Amino acid sequence: MRFKGNVIVRFKKSVLEPQGKAIELSLKEREYTDVEQIRVGKHIETVVNAASKEEAQKKIEKIAESGLYNPVMEVCHIEMEELDETV
Amino acid sequence: MKPFKNKRAGILVFPGTNCEKDLQMALEEYGFSVDFLWHQNSFSVEHDIYFVAGGFSYGDYLRSGSLAARSLSMQSLKEAVHKQIKTVGICNGFQILTESHLLPGALVKNSTLKHICKWVKLTPSGNWNDKLSKEYALPVSHSEGNYIADKEVLEELENEGRILLRYSDEVNGSAKRIAGICNANGKVIGLMPHPERAVFASNDYSYSRKLPGKEFFELVFQNI
Numbered sequence: 001m002r003f004k005g006n007v008i009v010r011f012k013k014s015v016l017e018p019q020g021k022a023i024e025l026s027l028k029e030r031e032y033t034d035v036e037q038i039r040v041g042k043h044i045e046t047v048v049n050a051a052s053k054e055e056a057q058k059k060i061e062k063i064a065e066s067g068l069y070n071p072v073m074e075v076c077h078i079e080m081e082e083l084d085e086t087v
Numbered sequence: 088m089k090p091f092k093n094k095r096a097g098i099l100v101f102p103g104t105n106c107e108k109d110l111q112m113a114l115e116e117y118g119f120s121v122d123f124l125w126h127q128n129s130f131s132v133e134h135d136i137y138f139v140a141g142g143f144s145y146g147d148y149l150r151s152g153s154l155a156a157r158s159l160s161m162q163s164l165k166e167a168v169h170k171q172i173k174t175v176g177i178c179n180g181f182q183i184l185t186e187s188h189l190l191p192g193a194l195v196k197n198s199t200l201k202h203i204c205k206w207v208k209l210t211p212s213g214n215w216n217d218k219l220s221k222e223y224a225l226p227v228s229h230s231e232g233n234y235i236a237d238k239e240v241l242e243e244l245e246n247e248g249r250i251l252l253r254y255s256d257e258v259n260g261s262a263k264r265i266a267g268i269c270n271a272n273g274k275v276i277g278l279m280p281h282p283e284r285a286v287f288a289s290n291d292y293s294y295s296r297k298l299p300g301k302e303f304f305e306l307v308f309q310n311i
Contacts, residue, residue, distance in 0.1 A: 022148040
């Protein structure tokens with residue numbers, strides 16, 4: 001069966017995220033003065049073949065740890081999704 | 088010989104722009120007095136021509152040109168375009184003009200996935216068909232020079248002669264090998280190659296002393 005892991009990678013709160021900062025400042029210079037903070041992360045759609053959702057999650061966790069994120073500066077969160085085989 | 092010594096040119100500068108000095112040198116060669124226009128300020132539209140210089144505005148964050156397109160100085164540039172003052176966007180300037188919808192389409196990552204920095208052969212086409220040398224060449228330096236647009240837009244550009252420059256060979260995956268286009272009235276021009284890097288003998292890769300950038304500027308300066 002095919003499963004998709006939505007791997008969300010974000011900078012740790014303590015780390016300056018320059019892209020979000022640039023977008024934030026650009027918005028504040030325009031009419032969006034209520035904007036408090038923008039932080040940009042990565043959404044990595046990872047599709048694997050596995051016998052069960054649990055196995056798929058384990059595989060994707062291993063992939064993520066193999067280098068999709070750097071635990072020194074980033075945190076990672078995985079949301080699993082079963083793919084509809086008819087699509 | 089300074090044919091435009093009574094003319095004024097405005098160059099829009101954003102954080103991360105890095106081609107404004109080359110442009111200034113090229114323009115001063117023709118006698119223009121040059122003003123740098125900083126992104127945080129609006130400006131009064133009183134120049135004879137505007138340039139949006141190349142570089143990496145706002146670090147190319149979000150999408151190349153996207154944050155620059157929404158800055159204060161661009162509102163003044165839109166006023167200038169409305170007044171039909173000639174406006175030229177080079178490289179990142181072209182990306183800024185598409186992001187601000189002053190030109191159609193968008194520029195995405197090169198199909199090679201690499202930054203391309205070299206001289207390329209160009210074929211003048213459309214309204215510029217016989218306006219530049221047949222064997223034309225200019226330097227390019229970009230990561231996102233792959234022009235895309237809807238089929239209808241591409242047909243419109245083609246039919247109206249608004250594809251001004253094409254890559255003679257495959258370079259970056261650009262639709263119809265587009266390297267430069269203009270808007271409907273021809274006053275807003277966007278191109279990926281850098282004519283300002285081909286104006287002085289020291290820029291000339293071939294030592295032919297043809298200085299193709301000069302041909303470009305002399306064409307653009309007509310009727311300003």
